[in-house]
Amino acid sequence: MAAPTEIIVRSYQVGFGDCFLLSFVYRTTSRHVLIDFGSTGLPATAAKDQLMRVARAIRDDCGGKLHALIATHRHADHINGFDPGEHNDGSGAIIASLEPDLVIQPWTEDPKAPKNAKGPTAVGAHSKAFLRAINEFEQALPAASALMRENRDSPLLNQLAFLGEANISNHRAVKQLIKMGKRGKAQFVHYGSASGLNLPGVRVSVLGPPTIEQSLSITRQRSVDPEEFWSLVAGNAATASSVPPFSPRYRAARAPGPARWIIERLSYLPAEQLLEIVRILDGVLNNTSVILLFEVGKQVFLFPGDAQVESWKYVLSKTSANPSIRKRLEDVTVYKVGHHGSLNATPKTLWRMMRYRGAQRKGKGELALHSFLSTMEGKHGSTDNNTEVPRRTLLAALKLETILHSTESLPPSKLKVEHVFVP
Amino acid sequence: MTKETDVRTLRIIAQDPSVKHLSGENAGRILTAHVQIPAEDLRPGPWGYRVQVIDFDASSQTAFKSYRSLSATAGDRYRNSSDSLILKDPRFHCQNVYALVMHTLARFERALGRRLRWGFGSHHLIVLPHAFRGANAYYSPRDHALLFGYFTGATGEQIYTCLSHDVIVHETTHALLHGLRERFNYPSSPDQAAFHEGFADVVALLSVFSLPAVAAAILNHASPISNQDAENDTGLIQERAVSVKALRSSGLLGLASELGGELAAVRGNALRRSVELRPSPTYYTDSPEFRQPHRRGEIFVAAVMNTFLEIWAGRIETLREVRSGFVSREHVIEEGAEIAEILLTAIIRAIDYTPQTHIQFGDFLSAVLTSDREARPRDEKYQLREHLHRTFVSYGIHPASKSENGEWEPAPSELSYRNVHLDSMRSAPDEVFRFIWQNAGALNVNGEAYSRVLSVRPTRRISQDGFALEETVAEHHQTIILKARELKRLGIEKPTGMPSNFEVRLRGGATLIFDEFGRLKYHIHNDVGDATRQSRRLQDLWNLGMFNSQARDFSRMHRSRFSMFGQDGRGEEW
Numbered sequence: 003m004a005a006p007t008e009i010i011v012r013s014y015q016v017g018f019g020d021c022f023l024l025s026f027v028y029r030t031t032s033r034h035v036l037i038d039f040g041s042t043g044l045p046a047t048a049a050k051d052q053l054m055r056v057a058r059a060i061r062d063d064c065g066g067k068l069h070a071l072i073a074t075h076r077h078a079d080h081i082n083g084f085d086p087g088e089h090n091d092g093s094g095a096i097i098a099s100l101e102p103d104l105v106i107q108p109w110t111e112d113p114k115a116p117k118n119a120k121g122p123t124a125v126g127a128h129s130k131a132f133l134r135a136i137n138e139f140e141q142a143l144p145a146a147s148a149l150m151r152e153n154r155d156s157p158l159l160n161q162l163a164f165l166g167e168a169n170i171s172n173h174r175a176v177k178q179l180i181k182m183g184k185r186g187k188a189q190f191v192h193y194g195s196a197s198g199l200n201l202p203g204v205r206v207s208v209l210g211p212p213t214i215e216q217s218l219s220i221t222r223q224r225s226v227d228p229e230e231f232w233s234l235v236a237g238n239a240a241t242a243s244s245v246p247p248f249s250p251r252y253r254a255a256r257a258p259g260p261a262r263w264i265i266e267r268l269s270y271l272p273a274e275q276l277l278e279i280v281r282i283l284d285g286v287l288n289n290t291s292v293i294l295l296f297e298v299g300k301q302v303f304l305f306p307g308d309a310q311v312e313s314w315k316y317v318l319s320k321t322s323a324n325p326s327i328r329k330r331l332e333d334v335t336v337y338k339v340g341h342h343g344s345l346n347a348t349p350k351t352l353w354r355m356m357r358y359r360g361a362q363r364k365g366k367g368e369l370a371l372h373s374f375l376s377t378m379e380g381k382h383g384s385t386d387n388n389t390e391v392p393r394r395t396l397l398a399a400l401k402l403e404t405i406l407h408s409t410e411s412l413p414p415s416k417l418k419v420e421h422v423f424v425p
Numbered sequence: 426m427t428k429e430t431d432v433r434t435l436r437i438i439a440q441d442p443s444v445k446h447l448s449g450e451n452a453g454r455i456l457t458a459h460v461q462i463p464a465e466d467l468r469p470g471p472w473g474y475r476v477q478v479i480d481f482d483a484s485s486q487t488a489f490k491s492y493r494s495l496s497a498t499a500g501d502r503y504r505n506s507s508d509s510l511i512l513k514d515p516r517f518h519c520q521n522v523y524a525l526v527m528h529t530l531a532r533f534e535r536a537l538g539r540r541l542r543w544g545f546g547s548h549h550l551i552v553l554p555h556a557f558r559g560a561n562a563y564y565s566p567r568d569h570a571l572l573f574g575y576f577t578g579a580t581g582e583q584i585y586t587c588l589s590h591d592v593i594v595h596e597t598t599h600a601l602l603h604g605l606r607e608r609f610n611y612p613s614s615p616d617q618a619a620f621h622e623g624f625a626d627v628v629a630l631l632s633v634f635s636l637p638a639v640a641a642a643i644l645n646h647a648s649p650i651s652n653q654d655a656e657n658d659t660g661l662i663q664e665r666a667v668s669v670k671a672l673r674s675s676g677l678l679g680l681a682s683e684l685g686g687e688l689a690a691v692r693g694n695a696l697r698r699s700v701e702l703r704p705s706p707t708y709y710t711d712s713p714e715f716r717q718p719h720r721r722g723e724i725f726v727a728a729v730m731n732t733f734l735e736i737w738a739g740r741i742e743t744l745r746e747v748r749s750g751f752v753s754r755e756h757v758i759e760e761g762a763e764i765a766e767i768l769l770t771a772i773i774r775a776i777d778y779t780p781q782t783h784i785q786f787g788d789f790l791s792a793v794l795t796s797d798r799e800a801r802p803r804d805e806k807y808q809l810r811e812h813l814h815r816t817f818v819s820y821g822i823h824p825a826s827k828s829e830n831g832e833w834e835p836a837p838s839e840l841s842y843r844n845v846h847l848d849s850m851r852s853a854p855d856e857v858f859r860f861i862w863q864n865a866g867a868l869n870v871n872g873e874a875y876s877r878v879l880s881v882r883p884t885r886r887i888s889q890d891g892f893a894l895e896e897t898v899a900e901h902h903q904t905i906i907l908k909a910r911e912l913k914r915l916g917i918e919k920p921t922g923m924p925s926n927f928e929v930r931l932r933g934g935a936t937l938i939f940d941e942f943g944r945l946k947y948h949i950h951n952d953v954g955d956a957t958r959q960s961r962r963l964q965d966l967w968n969l970g971m972f973n974s975q976a977r978d979f980s981r982m983h984r985s986r987f988s989m990f991g992q993d994g995r996g997e998e999w
Contacts, residue, residue: 246487247555247575247583248515257488258469261479264551267568271483271557311997349997350968396999399922 003028005203005425006298011336011374012063012420014056015409017044018342018378019079021056022305023063024296026201033201034064037072037294037305037338039083039097040175043381047414053083057093059417061100070199071102073179074291074307075211076111077284078172079342084182085175094178104198105183108211110290112190113180191292192216193316203298203425207330210293210309212316288341289313295330299425300369302333308341314349321355332357335369336423339400342377343392359403372421373404433464435524436503439638441589441688442512444680447645455508458636462527464497471495471523475530477549478519484558492519512588518554522573522587526552529597529632536773537605538886538894544603544610545569554587562586564599571596589688591629591695598625607879608782608902608932614962616785618718623725624772626695630730631769639680640761644754646679647671661751669738673700677734698723699730706821709786716965724820725786729772732816736764736807764807771797771809774886778833780951781879781900781936783962787825788949790817794824795832795947799896801889836937836945837867847943850897854878857899857937860945868935871954874903895941902934903953912963916956920967931959 010025019041026033039060044052073081086094180188189198192213197206246253257265291307306314321328334356340347353359362370375392383389400406407419439456446452469491470478480489493516495502503510503517511517534541543550547569556572564571573587573596586592602624603610609621633639648666665671681697702708708715708724715721740760744752771793778792794810804810814824814831824831841863849856858878861868870876879900888894905915910925912918919925933953938946951958 246482246485246489247558247585248489249513252489252513252515254488254490257479257481258491260472260477261481261488264479264553264568264570265481265483265488268481268483268553268556271572314997345999346997348999350999351997393999395922395924398924399999 003031003202006201007424009296009298009301009303009423009425010420011303011372011407011423012418013374013376013407013409014039014059014418015045015048015052015412015416016041016056016079016083016376017048017052017409018042018381019083020074020307020338020342020376021060021083022338022374022376023060024303024305025064026204026298028202032065033069034067035070035072035199035201036060036064036068036097036100036102038074038080038307039093040078040080041082042079043378045378045414053093054096055417057083057096061096064100066100068097068100068102069201070104070106071097071179071182072106072292072294072305073111074305075108075287076172076176076290077287077308078175080307081175081179082172083175084178085172086178087174094175098178098182101185102182103186103200104189105179105186106189106191106197106199106292106294107179107183108290108292109190109192109195109213110211111176111179193293197294201296205297207295207297207327208292209295209317209327210306210313211290212313217312217316285310285312288347293317295334297330297333300333301335301423301425302330303336303338303423304331304334305338306340306347308344308347310341310344311346311349314352318349318351328355331355334358335371337371337373337404339373339375339377339392339396341391342382343375343396343400344383345389345391345393345396348396353399362405371404372423373400373406374419375400375406375408375410377408377410379410430498431464432461433497433501434459434461435501435520436506437521437524437528438511438588438590439636439642440591440633440680442508443688444639444642447642447649455511456638456642457511458638459501460524460528460636462524463531466497467492467495467523469494471519472549473523473527475548475550476523476526476552478523478552478554480515480519480554482555482557483553489515489555492516492523515555518585518587522552522554522571522593525590525593526550526571526597529594529628530601532632532769533601533773536770536886537777538884539882541601542604543569543600544607550597550600555585560584560586562592562596564596564603566600566603571600584688586688590633591626592688594629594632595625598628602776605776606779606781606784606900608900609784611782611932612966613783613932614785614965615716615718615721617783619721619725620784620786620789621722622718623722626699626722626726627729627772628769630696630699630726631733631765631772634733634765635762635769637758637762640758640765641754643672643676643680643761644758647676660754661747662754662757664741664746664750664752667738667741667752667757669734672734672738673731677730695723695726696730699727702727704731704816704819706819709821724822725789728786728817728820728822729768729813731819732809732812733764733768735816736768736809736812737761739812740764740807767807768809771801771813774800777882777884777896777898777936778938778947778949779936780949781902781934782932783951783958785825786817786822788951790814790822791824791826791831791833792949794830795826798832799888800886800894803889833947833949836948840864840867840945842943845943850881850939850943851883852881854881854899857881857901861901861937868948869950869952870901871903871905871933871952874905874931874933874953877902896946897939897943899937899939900934901937902932905931905953907931915954915959917963918956918960920964923963923967929963933959 006026006028008027010027012023014021020038021040022037024035024037041053049055073084084094084097086092086098187198191197191208193208193210193216195208197208199206288308288310289312291309291313293306293309296303317327321331331352332355335358337356356371358369358371377392379392382391407421409419412419436457436459439458442455444456446454446456465473467473471492472478478492480491503520506517530541545566549569551568551570553570553572555575557574558576559574560576562573575583575585578584599621602621609617644662644667648662677696677700681700702723715724737760741752741757744756747753774796775789775793778796780788790813793813797810826833828834843863845856845860850860861870865872879902881897881899883897884895886894907929908925909919909923909927909929912929931953933951933955935948935950937948940946
């Protein structure tokens, strides 16, 4: 089979979430790759059964068959669309009926990784400690939900609610991914591993996530041993509800009178501690995102999920020793904006590398940089502390220097943004 | 009957519970020390005139039994307590934090020659030694408090940050520096963000080293006394065991390795890094990694700690050899502790001579060279200024002043003192402002900016010749708020990518040092309208994504020392 004649990129309206279909069109056939399907917030104008509508649109767009499905990481806004529902009548059931030949997930989702000492080739002891910690982290989340229920007025707890919601495992979606992987083939990837995709004429590179060992190899200075770090954080997260640190004989019946005002003031502390734990977990899970790069002729497509700066640092550290990686990043023509346009998922170093920035204004040949942004304003972060998503400064740069395709600009009647690229 | 004195002596943990006696009859026991602090009648807490310790744990919502009241003349209840008692009795923890916070406050007051205020409005700094479960400790200005966490270590033992000398002094220093230079908490150059951390680290480390017990521990690492030697201890040490190299590579590094690995989560690893970061100008000038505040602060720490080592090793060379190739261990320890003390005093005193905002490391170097010469003109014994100057330059940090010796230039001589009154000039911001107003031209005051005299502080120190050195230190602050598109009018470059309607706040101003006759001695300024410096600063802040961030959040700053990847994303963020 020769190389594709065109590639169609579709971004479906899932509000705050991601859902992309890449269709590689060959002379006589097409192969379709679905990247993520999830949402944690829909526009007010969206239909109640929006995810079902999107699932049906995917089915129609791929002609009833997926070559591959990629779940970049386990956050709800990337995978809850795969949930088949209690009675197998949810959006995930439709996706399962498309019988993907291959299911790609990060190494962190490999059910064998924590148990099997040999595990995937590059996954070592540090990575396993990390996985154990993620599981323990998740155990801290019910405490977070309890706090959230107590008081939803506080901005701190609202933030906690949002992060908690996205991080609490969606077990049915996770199980469904395992099931689909078993029916076809499951591939758990890390930087440098094979993707398992079978797309003639397309070169696919896995640029992330790094294993913990890979990450550590670029960290010159470490304050603590990583295994200790994770067990420390996880251990303290698990006991966040907390046992006092001294024997009962040192406990007082009540705090001394003059201390009352400060004790009342400090009532924010437990929530803040918990928020911190959930925030770490949130960032950590984002950094488990699969980063894929597809090269077809002159077109280079970069899909980094929600990978943040910390994960990107590994790829970027490789660019000086490995000019071919650098060149691939420089040549990117289609960029899926990382993490819904948050402040730390499009590293400026990466951004500056992309040489087709601004090309659409200069009329430099036929190539220009296209960006795809799937997001919903007002859901996450705050303009008060420059954490709003999408970050307005990044959005301004995207509008100025790329041809921006954003789900935010979709009218209520339309279900997707799409664009056809010729190699 | 106990004699009433001005000072009281309390027992503290010398560094943290992981640092133990290496030899002698106490081998294996926690290294403790006794510090002298101002004597006062203590209410339960302890609660004194500047510090209130409250032992409440917000994570478990538990109050612990209070440290009982103690009269100014009463002795130390924990003077001879066992290791196990001082670890498990929270009331000793309360004493430990109280003593070290007061000791640090007293040290700052002595160095600066006046009473100091905290950075928030109240007289009392609240200290919560077991505030929450978590590997963190921080200064929280909004709560008027230092909060210390506790956590479970990898082997299941409880780790209390309130038992760590350097962590306590580090946090207290943040609170004191906030009171001395409130504008250092605001977004500025990477140096200013780094300075708060680096300065707090340096004060903490030198405070620990100024205890003879710790100087002895460093020496024991550099040249161990084996048990055999201890029995027939001659009290001598080989001179080559106390070279700069030996003190650095086995002494300090040995101590750094001993410090509980898990506490590194809270304190970073200032000691280890200060030893490992060998002199080179490239970190400061060229390395993007060292533009991140944490890493940048390490350059400052390394410069000061290497100065300490060089002076110490230099002094050892001058000690009379007792036997060929041997010097007295006791003298070496005394010298080490004394040098730490003198260097620490010089470092603290320099704060009065720093600009009141936008500090850069070169400003600090000029400040310390000038203030030390003012208070301690004769420097033959330690050659502290020469060592500081040379070591800072070896790390790429040059004095901000262009004068030959790196000290600040004297203030302009043609100034008008008409109608300003000496008495008022020592205390009244309005009087100092009148002086500034009538000398606006000579003092480069920007006519367009909002102006305010933030503080006027009379100081009195005893100089080397035994006479009082009296000075008044005033801070004059200027602010201009404008839109990015207006920057061009002031000759300032708009950062690349900044929207033209973006609100920009420019800060500047001066520190004014008046002599005992009310004459201006030094005018240490960085002008609000300095186009070159402001252009660079705006671009830096924009690149770092810190532009509109509020005053420093110490809690988060300290937590990010503990990030998994050991680096934060500043510079890469939008």
